[in-house]
Amino acid sequence: MKEGLEARIREHIKQDGPISFAEFMEIALYDQEEGYYVTPSVGRDYYTSPSAHPVFGALVAIQLEEIWSLIGQPESFPVVELGAGRGTLGRDIRDYALNISSDFAEAIDYIQVEKHWGKIPELPIEGCFISNEFMDALPTHIVVKKDGSIQEVMVTIQGDSLTEVLMDPLPGVLKHLDEELNVGPEKLILPEGYRTEVNLEAPRWMAAVAKALNRGIVLTIDYGYSATELYSPERRKGTLLCYHQHTYNEEPLQQVGCQDITTHVDFTALIRTGEKKGLSTKGFITQREFLNNLGIQHYIRSLGNLGLSSLEYQANLYAIQELIRSEGMGSFRVLLQTKRMEGAKLKSLQKETDSRYKPPTMVPKLRLEHLPLYQAKYSLTEKTIGEEISLWPPT
Ligand SMILES: C[S@@+](CC[C@H](N)C(=O)[O-])C[C@H]1O[C@@H](n2cnc3c(N)ncnc32)[C@H](O)[C@@H]1O
Numbered sequence: 086m087k088e089g090l091e092a093r094i095r096e097h098i099k100q101d102g103p104i105s106f107a108e109f110m111e112i113a114l115y116d117q118e119e120g121y122y123v124t125p126s127v128g129r130d131y132y133t134s135p136s137a138h139p140v141f142g143a144l145v146a147i148q149l150e151e152i153w154s155l156i157g158q159p160e161s162f163p164v165v166e167l168g169a170g171r172g173t174l175g176r177d178i179r180d181y182a183l184n185i186s187s188d189f190a191e192a193i194d195y196i197q198v199e200k201h202w203g204k205i206p207e208l209p210i211e212g213c214f215i216s217n218e219f220m221d222a223l224p225t226h227i228v229v230k231k232d233g234s235i236q237e238v239m240v241t242i243q244g245d246s247l248t249e250v251l252m253d254p255l256p257g258v259l260k261h262l263d264e265e266l267n268v269g270p271e272k273l274i275l276p277e278g279y280r281t282e283v284n285l286e287a288p289r290w291m292a293a294v295a296k297a298l299n300r301g302i303v304l305t306i307d308y309g310y311s312a313t314e315l316y317s318p319e320r321r322k323g324t325l326l327c328y329h330q331h332t333y334n335e336e337p338l339q340q341v342g343c344q345d346i347t348t349h350v351d352f353t354a355l356i357r358t359g360e361k362k363g364l365s366t367k368g369f370i371t372q373r374e375f376l377n378n379l380g381i382q383h384y385i386r387s388l389g390n391l392g393l394s395s396l397e398y399q400a401n402l403y404a405i406q407e408l409i410r411s412e413g414m415g416s417f418r419v420l421l422q423t424k425r426m427e428g429a430k431l432k433s434l435q436k437e438t439d440s441r442y443k444p445p446t447m448v449p450k451l452r453l454e455h456l457p458l459y460q461a462k463y464s465l466t467e468k469t470i471g472e473e474i475s476l477w478p479p480t
Pocket of ligand 1: 122133134135136167168169170171198199200201216217218219222223
């Protein structure tokens with residue numbers, strides 16, 4: 086437990102009064118000295134698609150190459166990644182790009198934007214904005230319906246502990262919620278006791294991205310829902326979850342700075358903001374559909390022809406299948422928005438109708454920087470798989 090961080094939050098509340106949950110989350114995750122994200126977190130408490138297998142980056146690279154071609158194969162093709170974390174996705178995209186076309190690989194100008202370094206370039210971008218599990222990590226407000234009206238959950242202190250208190254919502258929170266509840270044919274009415282999140286940061290990022298993009302695509306990959314799904318009566322406890330050592334809990338005021346805090350993304354808010362700011366919504370599909378349309382099944386099929394040891398084969402197969410597992414990362418959503426690309430038909434949105442096997446020219450394999458998901462799942466030890474473990478990690 087990071088006692089210094091929690092003590093500082095308590096001191097702040099003592100002096101200035103209760104803080105919004107969004108402010109609490111900002112400090113708990115991103116405090117420059119002791120916030121959760123100060124130390125690398127992927128692998129410790131959770132894993133993401135890029136950290137699972139390089140086929141993810143390879144298939145994204147195929148989609149990016151198509152955009153690059155559609156906009157006339159410019160000499161410079163900026164790819165701006167928001168919340169790049171350890172940079173694995175960028176490396177996998179650039180590595181695989183070399184295999185697609187050397188001109189494309191040379192054109193890629195990969196720009197990483199992280200919380201404490203890198204920012205969106207000021208020049209208009211003719212290329213791509215991409216993010217994977219970035220929007221779900223942004224600080225969010227929390228509201229509760231109490232006695233017929235919306236109240237905001239604030240963080241305060243009771244004795245030596247952090248605790249929740251309900252107060253009138255901050256400006257902007259009610260307005261945003263009202264817009265989201267009004268998206269369907271009939272306004273959604275939240276039942277008494279309903280608790281949910283209001284993420285003001287995610288649409289702000291989308292507005293900044295839409296402004297910076299002159300031509301190209303915005304690819305947002307994350308777990309989340311449309312507003313109608315997110316604010317449906319059965320989701321009455323909201324979507325906030327904390328991750329610590331691959332287990333989850335709903336206690337964000339505990340283990341401050343030592344656990345991740347996430348919420349599901351409201352994709353309707355991103356779509357609406359994008360459209361207001363000049364982006365066209367091209368598609369909103371699951372990660373499973375996205376990767377299947379880009380040909381992931383051919384990569385799975387090719388694994389058997391690579392001469393891998395049994396451990397390498399199983400580890401690669403397991404990790405690739407994780408990317409499309411329906412109850413797992415396969416259910417993540419992919420939002421594709423474009424600017425000045427009218428009429429473009431994107432590969433990732435076309436269902437493959439030809440089931441014949443098309444072997445990829447190259448199948449990227451797990452490297453040291455990807456997580457050994459298969460070994461972790463089956464607790465493989467030297468004893469259980471004998472000498473083969475010496476082949477891991479593959480070189
Ligand atoms: C869940 S991690 C995902 C990392 C990586 N994209 C992946 O898929 O493995 C979220 C990342 O978003 C970054 N992030 C959060 N807020 C940010 C901000 N305001 N600006 C830039 N990056 C931010 C975090 O530092 C963290 O690296």
